[in-house]
Amino acid sequence: MWTTSRACTYGHDVGDRVLKRVAQVLKHSFRSVDVICRIGGDEFVVLMTRANSTIGDLVRGKIERANYQLIHPEDDLPPFSLSVGVAFSDRENPCGDIFKDADTAMYRVKENGHCGCEIF
Numbered sequence: 001m002w003t004t005s006r007a008c009t010y011g012h013d014v015g016d017r018v019l020k021r022v023a024q025v026l027k028h029s030f031r032s033v034d035v036i037c038r039i040g041g042d043e044f045v046v047l048m049t050r051a052n053s054t055i056g057d058l059v060r061g062k063i064e065r066a067n068y069q070l071i072h073p074e075d076d077l078p079p080f081s082l083s084v085g086v087a088f089s090d091r092e093n094p095c096g097d098i099f100k101d102a103d104t105a106m107y108r109v110k111e112n113g114h115c116g117c118e119i120f
Contacts, residue, residue, distance in 0.1 A: 010078060014077065014078070017077060018077060018078075018080055019038070021070065021073075021075075021077060022038075022044075022070065022082065023036075025066045025069055025070060026044070026046075026066060029062045029063075029065065029066050030046060030062065031050075033049070033050045034046055034047065034048055034049075034050075034051070035047035035049065037099070037102075039103065039106065042080065042081060042082050042083050042114065042115075043083050043085075043106050043110070044082055044083070044084045044085075044106070045084065045085045045086070045087070045099065045102035045103055045105070045106055046059070046084060046085075046086045046087075046102065047086075047087055047098050047099060047102055048086060048087065048088045048089065049089045049098065050089070051088060051089075052088055052089070052090045053088040053090050053091060053092075053119065056086075056088070056119045059086055059117065059119065060117050060119070063082065063084050063086075063116065063117035064116075064117070066082060067081050067082055067115055067116070070082065071115075081114065081115035082115070083106055083109040083110055083114050083115065083116065084106060084109065084116070084117045084118075085102045085103055085104065085105030085106025085107070085108070085109060085117075085118055085119075085120065086102060086105055086117060086118070086119045086120065087099075087101040087102035087105060087119070087120040088119070088120075091119075091120050094120075095120075101120040102120060104120055105118040105119055105120040106118065
């Protein structure tokens with residue numbers, strides 16, 4: 001995972017390139033109508049407002065493939081990973097707005113050791 005200490009090790013230029021790589025990987029992994037947001041560090045949320053939760057396994061697979069690409073880079077970037085929270089518009093028992101629920105899901109990933117995906 002990309003952490004503050006790793007950012008200090010590699011510097012801001014590499015950190016900027018890492019973020020661009022993440023954006024590229026996620027952009028190619030999701031549809032243009034899906035909303036991808038960076039919260040900070042390796043924390044991201046995906047808002048699936050035009051899809052229902054029946055495709056949860058498909059979304060998990062997309063995040064797993066994205067993490068594989070980022071952990072095993074084919075360029076000169078260091079390996080890193082993502083923590084992603086996902087919320088669908090048809091989620092059961094919403095606790096707030098869709099962004100807040102996706103953020104809650106992302107924190108579940110963090111509680112379980114980073115690098116992965118949780119769906120609210």
